[in-house]
Amino acid sequence: MQAETPQGLITNVQRFSIHDGPGIRTTVFLKGCPLRCFWCHNPETQRAEPELEFFPDRCIGCQECVRRCPEGAQAVEDGRRVYRRPRCRGCGRCTETCYAEALVLAGRWWTAEELLEELLRDKPFYDQSGGGVTLSGGEPLLQARFSERVLQLCQEAGVHTAIETCALGQWDRLAGLLRWTDLVMVDIKLLDDAAHRAATGAPVRPILENIRRMAEDRPPGWDVIASGLCEAISVGDRRLIVRTPVVPTVNDTPAAIGAIAAFVAGLPKVQYYELMPFHKLAAGKYRSLGLEYRAAALEPPAREQLAVLAEAARRAGVADVRVAS
Ligand code: SF4
Ligand code: SF4
Structure with a gap:
């Protein structure tokens, strides 16, 4: 009997993406996320239904x-x-x-094979630029069977694979994805569990535990990087990136960033750490979905403030700290 082909719910397949990993990439936005960050830049990916x-x-x-x-x-x-x-x-x-x-x-349903066909359209660009495919969202881990199959098909086709994840989920599912993933980009929003629950609706402890396991249980060849834009890397050169979205009233203080950086610095082989400033480009998406935009009164952090936060991260022990543009 043939195994049932997994299907995934996807909001967007974005070609020629340059901010979701090395080189020119196609980013797949999966629908459904276990967090409810009130500043979310992709609110259309939060609910796990069309x-x-x-x-x-x-x-x-x-x-x-x-x-x-x-x-x-x-x-x-x-x-x-x-x-x-x-x-x-x-x-x-x-x-x-x-x-x-x-x-x-x-939100549209795709089979893994249907998606692969779409992704391979840009293989020449991936090959020329050191790029590949990034599964984002939403949360790829929430559709683990589908995500794993897509990543496997991509790697078998010689395409570099990356995931953007919040790392909240069962370890065995995450481990299944890691098998076929060359680069992991994971966010830490806050280190304090109560504050994390208040801001995102979920605890941070299981997230930190999964990140620690990713860093420590990595297969041979893994390199751990704490966040950032990374250079072009080849298939098989696996990396872990930790990132922090900097959001006013949530974590835009040296104390909050310093606490996260201290955790990152404790991971083996940390190379760099990235701060990603909050922006308000998603306001129209909230309106289109009939959702209240609770971040409407916030302003993106100033460049000078980001420099102060980056310095706090360095003081906490991360040698190379970067700020996304
Ligand atoms: S409004 Fe909703 S239920 Fe009606 S046709 Fe459109 S998607 Fe379907
Ligand atoms: S009435 Fe407006 S929303 Fe409805 S089909 Fe025409 S253009 Fe689209």
Whole structure:
């Protein structure tokens, strides 16, 4: 009997990406995340089911969606077209006739083989630039069977593989992904467990435990790097990167960054550590999903402040600290 082909729920396959690992890459955004960071830059990837994004500015009022929707979620009230989100079950039918692209479905099911075919379209660019494929999200670990299969198929096709993960999940599932992963980029938002729960809705202890195991139980050839943009590396040269998104009111103090850096410095073979400043580019995504944007009042950290935080990380024992642009 043939094994069932795993399917994955994906919001976006982004080609020619240059910020998600070395070289030119294709980044796959998987849908579903165990954290609920209120500043999340990809809120459309948080829920593990298809969701409709509505961009009212693009709507031309043709009412095709009203005719297509079987749930009455697209309707006309007092002569005006309205979207009743609670009735929507994310089937995506209305998006098929919305030529203005005011309605966009976040989340489509792919088989691993179907995705591989798409990913291999850019193999010449990966080969020329030292790039490859990055599984991001959302959280690749939440769809572990699918992620593992995609990573395996990529490696077998000679493509460098990377994952961006929050590392919250069962170790055996994470270990399954690591088998086929050349580069791991993992975030630590806060070291204090209560503060981490308040900011993300989840504890940090199991995350730290998984990161420690990744660093210490690595197979031969693994190199541990604490965060950053990394140079082009070849398939088989496995690395672990630890990153911190710097978010005002959450962790933008020397004490918070210093505590994380001290943990990173305790990992074997730490080479560098990266701070990633919060930005507000996701505000429109929150509106399109009907979600409150709780980071609206925050401002991105200033360059001078990031320099102070980087210095705090160095004082905590990480020799090479970098700040993402
Ligand atoms: S199909 Fe699209 S453009 Fe037409 S009314 Fe619906 S949302 Fe607006
Ligand atoms: S996604 Fe489906 S249920 Fe939701 S509004 Fe569109 S057609 Fe209706």
